[in-house]
Amino acid sequence: MSILPIYLYGAEVLRKKAKPVTKVTDELIEQIMNMFATMRAAQGIGLAANQVGSLERVIVIDVSDVEGYEEVKPLALINPEILSREGGEEGEEGCLSIPEVRDKVTRPTTIRVKYKDTNFQVQEIEAYNLLARVIMHEVDHINGVLFLDYLSASERKLHKEQLDKIKQGEVETSYPVVAMEEAVV
Numbered sequence: 001m002s003i004l005p006i007y008l009y010g011a012e013v014l015r016k017k018a019k020p021v022t023k024v025t026d027e028l029i030e031q032i033m034n035m036f037a038t039m040r041a042a043q044g045i046g047l048a049a050n051q052v053g054s055l056e057r058v059i060v061i062d063v064s065d066v067e068g069y070e071e072v073k074p075l076a077l078i079n080p081e082i083l084s085r086e087g088g089e090e091g092e093e094g095c096l097s098i099p100e101v102r103d104k105v106t107r108p109t110t111i112r113v114k115y116k117d118t119n120f121q122v123q124e125i126e127a128y129n130l131l132a133r134v135i136m137h138e139v140d141h142i143n144g145v146l147f148l149d150y151l152s153a154s155e156r157k158l159h160k161e162q163l164d165k166i167k168q169g170e171v172e173t174s175y176p177v178v179a180m181e182e183a184v185v
Contacts, residue, residue: 001037003176004052009098009146010167010180013050018057018142021078024120028058032076032118035060042175044096046134048141051097053178059138063131072131077115080139083124086110091133093147099171101159105150107133 007013021028031054039047039060049058062074087109094102111132114124127135137147148156148163156163165171169179 002034003041004034004038005176005178006038006042006047006051006096006173007053007178008166008169008171008180009095009101009148009163011097011178013053013055014097014141014146015144016050016055017144018048018050018055020057021116024078024116024118028056028078029118031056032058032060036062036074036076038175039096042096042173046138047096048138050141050144057142059135059142061131061134061138063134066130069130076118077113077135077138078117078120080113080115080135080142082136082139083112083114085112085132085136089129091130093133093137095137095147096175098146098148098163098166099173099177101148101162101166103147103151103155103159105147107136111135113139 035047035052038052045063046061049056057079059077059080063069063072085108088106089109090104090106092102093105110128112126113135117123167180
C-alpha cells in the first residue's frame with residue numbers, strides 16, 4: 001500500500017464533481033487500500049477520492065478510533081447516495097485538504113445512504129451523529145463541495161490568512177500534500 005499525497009485547498013480537483021464508478025477493478029481496489037493507508041497516516045477519519053487526485057465517486061471512512069464508535073467497521077463507499085436525512089446539529093469540522101482550519105457546520109444527525117461495496121453489491125445503511133457527519137462531509141467532497149462553503153462570508157474571512165497560506169503550499173503537515181500550483185489533474 002502507498003501513502004498518496006493529499007490535494008490542498010485551491011486545487012481544482014477539489015471543486016470538480018466526481019464520476020460514478022462503473023465496475024470494480026484491481027486498480028480501484030488498490031486505490032481504496034491506498035486511500036485507507038493515506039487517511040490513517042494523516043490521522044483522518046474520512047477521505048474522498050478527489051482529495052488524492054481521482055475523480056471517482058469513492059470515499060473511505062474509519063471512525064473506529066473515536067470513543068463510542070469502536071464497533072463501527074471501516075467503510076469503503078462506492079457511488080454513495082444520500083437517500084434521506086433527519087435532524088440537524090452544529091459540530092466542528094476540519095479537513096485533511098484544509099489543514100489547521102476548523103469551524104462549525106450544521107449537518108443532519110441521521111442519514112440513510114445507499115452505496116456499492118468493494119464487491120459492487122448494493123448496500124444501505126443508516127448512520128447517526130459523527131458517522132452521519134463524516135459521510136456527509138465526504139459525499140460533499142465528491143460533489144465538489146467543501147465544508148467552508150457552509151460558512152458565512154464573515155466566518156470565511158476569519159480563515160482568509162490561513163487559506164491563502166494553504167493555497168501557496170505554505171503549510172506544514174505530517175502527510176504528503178499537493179499545493180494549488182502543483183495540482184494538475
